[in-house]
Each structure stands twice: as C-alpha cells, then as structure tokens.
Amino acid sequence: AQSVTQLDSHVSVSEGTPVLLRCNYSSSYSPSLFWYVQHPNKGLQLLLKYTSAATLVKGINGFEAEFKKSETSFHLTKPSAHMSDAAEYFCVVSVYSGGYQKVTFGTGTKLQVIP
Amino acid sequence: EAGVAQSPRYKIIEKRQSVAFWCNPISGHATLYWYQQILGQGPKLLIQFQNNGVVDDSQLPKDRFSAERLKGVDSTLKIQPAKLEDSAVYLCASSGRVLNEQFFGPGTRLTVL
Numbered sequence: 001a002q003s004v005t006q007l008d009s010h011v012s013v014s015e016g017t018p019v020l021l022r023c024n025y026s027s028s029y030s031p032s033l034f035w036y037v038q039h040p041n042k043g044l045q046l047l048l049k050y051t052s053a054a055t056l057v058k059g060i061n062g063f064e065a066e067f068k069k070s071e072t073s074f075h076l077t078k079p080s081a082h083m084s085d086a087a088e089y090f091c092v093v094s095v096y097s098g099g100y101q102k103v104t105f106g107t108g109t110k111l112q113v114i115p
Numbered sequence: 116e117a118g119v120a121q122s123p124r125y126k127i128i129e130k131r132q133s134v135a136f137w138c139n140p141i142s143g144h145a146t147l148y149w150y151q152q153i154l155g156q157g158p159k160l161l162i163q164f165q166n167n168g169v170v171d172d173s174q175l176p177k178d179r180f181s182a183e184r185l186k187g188v189d190s191t192l193k194i195q196p197a198k199l200e201d202s203a204v205y206l207c208a209s210s211g212r213v214l215n216e217q218f219f220g221p222g223t224r225l226t227v228l
Contacts, residue, residue, distance in 0.1 A: 043222060044206070045219075101210065102171070103217065105157045105160075
C-alpha cells in the first residue's frame, strides 16, 4: 500500500521570498515521486520527478525537491517566489507493483503569492 | 510529439442524461488513466488501462460509469445516467515506460444540471 500526505492545503508567501511545499509519503516498495503544478483552469504539468537517481532533483521554473528516505519526505522548494508561481501543486507517489504502475495523488497545496 | 488529446472540452447536460468523453493518448504509451477532479480537490483515479486491459478500476462507480480502450490506443469514458455530483473535470493521462511520468490532456469540464 502507498499514500502521500501534503501537509499544507494552503501556503501564502510574498513575492521574492522562498517557497516550501511539504510532502510526506508511505510506500512498501521503492517509489518514484513527482510534483505537478496546475494553474487555474489549466491542465496538469510535470514540475520534476525522482526515480532513484540523484536525491536532489531540479525541475522547471527554478523549483527543486530533495528525496529524503529517512524522513519519507519529498518537499518542494524555490528560492524566490514569482507571481506566476501562484497555482495548485500536487505531490504524487508511484510504485511498480503487481505488473503495473500504481499512482497516488496528494490532496494538493494551493500556493498564493502576495505582491 | 503530440500531447494527450481529449474531447469535448466542455459539456453541459441534465441529470439522468448520458455523456461520453474521448481520449487519444500519446502514441506508443501503453498506460492510460482516467481521473475525476472535483472543484477544489485533487485528481481521483477512476480507471487505469495497460494496453487494452484494465489494471485498476477500484474507484469507478460501475453502476453508472464505464470505460473501454479498444486496440490499446484511444479510450472512451461514459456516464449513464449522470448525477449532479458527477460535475467535475475529467482528465485523461498516459504514460510510457515503467516509472515514467504521466502526461495529461487538457480535460473535459462536465456540468450536470
């Protein structure tokens, strides 16, 4: 069984300040982890992914995430928020088990960026 | 490469009517997913196909929802009859190699009146 918990449903930051969106996961097998972003009335776009290579993963638009197995975490960070970062962010865990890829979405974190 | 295509983009129906959504995944992608995303919530997996076989439909309300993927390529999701609570965005996604990321289509926004 697997699960993913996004610890904050809403995060509010000022433009130019750091962003931290928290994600914890649970998995019986070695997981792949993803962050997706969804802007209002838009589709889901992949930000970055971890698939057992480097634990620090760099994504698009200056985002990065660090896989910490001991803490079962995969938090998303960005050094300086931009107004265009305002969106909903989903943490996703994926495990290959039973012959197929089983995917579980978190409940999402809505990021507000204050000018 | 072309992305995941979905149609229609928007649909408005009355409760108890039927509706169907179509999805064409990225060429060569073996796995296809249908998700339901209710406003303010995360995507909920309805059904997952690997080639033309179903590998997970545990959250599909089978009394009213059905889906098929003929020839392991495009797919159709049907709701019959629709209820008010089916109002949502229906997302289709596909993925290729094992542990690869999902690519999402633009979604179909369904409103049931």
